[in-house]
Amino acid sequence: MAKHDKRDRAVIFRRRLARAMEERGENQSSLARQVGVDRSTVSQILAPNQTRLPNAQVVAECAAALGVSGDWLLGLSDFPEQASDLLASSIQMAQAPRAPVDEEVMALHREAAGYKIRHVPATLPDALKTHDMLRWEYAPHLGRTIEQAINASDDRLDWMRASRSDFEFAMPLYEIASLVKGMGYYEGIPAEVRLGQVAHLIDLHRQLYPTLRIFLFDARRLFSAPVTIFGPLVGIIYVGQHYMIFRDTDRVRALTDHFDHLVREAHVDASDFPDHITELAGP
Numbered sequence: 001m002a003k004h005d006k007r008d009r010a011v012i013f014r015r016r017l018a019r020a021m022e023e024r025g026e027n028q029s030s031l032a033r034q035v036g037v038d039r040s041t042v043s044q045i046l047a048p049n050q051t052r053l054p055n056a057q058v059v060a061e062c063a064a065a066l067g068v069s070g071d072w073l074l075g076l077s078d079f080p081e082q083a084s085d086l087l088a089s090s091i092q093m094a095q096a097p098r099a100p101v102d103e104e105v106m107a108l109h110r111e112a113a114g115y116k117i118r119h120v121p122a123t124l125p126d127a128l129k130t131h132d133m134l135r136w137e138y139a140p141h142l143g144r145t146i147e148q149a150i151n152a153s154d155d156r157l158d159w160m161r162a163s164r165s166d167f168e169f170a171m172p173l174y175e176i177a178s179l180v181k182g183m184g185y186y187e188g189i190p191a192e193v194r195l196g197q198v199a200h201l202i203d204l205h206r207q208l209y210p211t212l213r214i215f216l217f218d219a220r221r222l223f224s225a226p227v228t229i230f231g232p233l234v235g236i237i238y239v240g241q242h243y244m245i246f247r248d249t250d251r252v253r254a255l256t257d258h259f260d261h262l263v264r265e266a267h268v269d270a271s272d273f274p275d276h277i278t279e280l281a282g283p
Contacts, residue, residue: 007051012075013059014046020066020073034065106155108230114164115231118259122226122238123185124176125169127156130200132193160212165231167212168270170262172219180280198281202274213270217262224262229255 021031028046032039035058045054053059053074063070071077109117119125126134131150138149160167178184182194205214217224226238235246235255246252268276 009075010051010053013053013073014048014050016068016073016075017062017066018046020068024066026066031062031065035061105228105236106159108228108234108236109159109163109165112165112230112233115233116166116168117231118168118170118227118229118256120170120224120227120259120262124171124179124197125156126153127160128169128201128204129153130193130197133189133197136189136193160208166210167208168259168263169212169214170224170259170266171214171216173216173267174219176216176277177280180277195281198277202277205270205274209270214273215263215266215270216268216273216276217265218267222262222265224258227255227259229259232256 021027026034028042029039032042035042037058041054041058044050045058054062059070059073063073069077124133126149129137131153134149134153135146138146174184179186179194180198182189182191186194201214205212228236228238229252230236232249232252233247235252237244237246237255246255
């Protein structure tokens with residue numbers, strides 16, 4: 001904020017106090033009662049020729065009574081909201097169902113239509129899975145039925161096909177290798193389901209590229225938590241049963257820079273993805 005002369009600061013305070021009173025429907029008498037001063041004191045503060053600021057106690061009580069920040073009243077901030085309200089609006093916590101297609105996430109996709117969607121999934125994204133893969137994966141799951149998972153996956157894929165957005169996925173090399181070889185998370189999956197999933201991935205990428213781009217990074221060199229970035233608007237970090245939603249510009253930009261670094265350092269570029277997974281699968 002620019003520096004102001006004390007008299008200018010008093011003018012800013014007077015105007016913002018009057019504005020806050022008008023927006024809250026407060027008159028001088030009601031504000032005086034809440035602040036604990038005489039009505040004449042409030043009247044004096046609001047007088048057009050007033051060039052002095054009230055003491056810190058009065059400023060703080062006025063701010064509390066009107067639901068604004070003292071910094072805003074004094075011209076030290078451009079945001080009338082209190083710090084706790086600003087934090088609450090820029091960071092939210094939401095439930096994260098196992099299948100990552102819930103109404104809130106789909107609403108974010110619609111909000112970001114036309115922007116690039118960047119995603120680091122926890123495992124292979126549900127939208128890219130076959131129905132057989134989803135049946136195998138969700139059979140033991142406690143919170144989502146197989147039918148719900150399939151319907152949610154189909155909804156997301158339909159959205160990707162029809163959307164004006166580009167979609168970039170960044171995954172560690174071991175995720176695809178584990179899928180192809182049936183190791184780790186994918187241990188125990190029937191061979192026909194696994195090979196069908198591999199063929200489906202290759203087919204999807206060839207159908208939708210370059211709207212859909214899949215990059216693979218080396219997790220020994222780089223790390224990423226599961227995240228989704230909806231253009232410049234919203235960033236999400238997934239933390240198990242919940243996810244944190246960020247809407248402030250600096251944090252969304254930081255998450256975007258992180259994702260773009262994964263892409264720049266990718267071991268397998270999107271254009272090479274089909275050849276890479278075909279080579280892993282062997283003859």
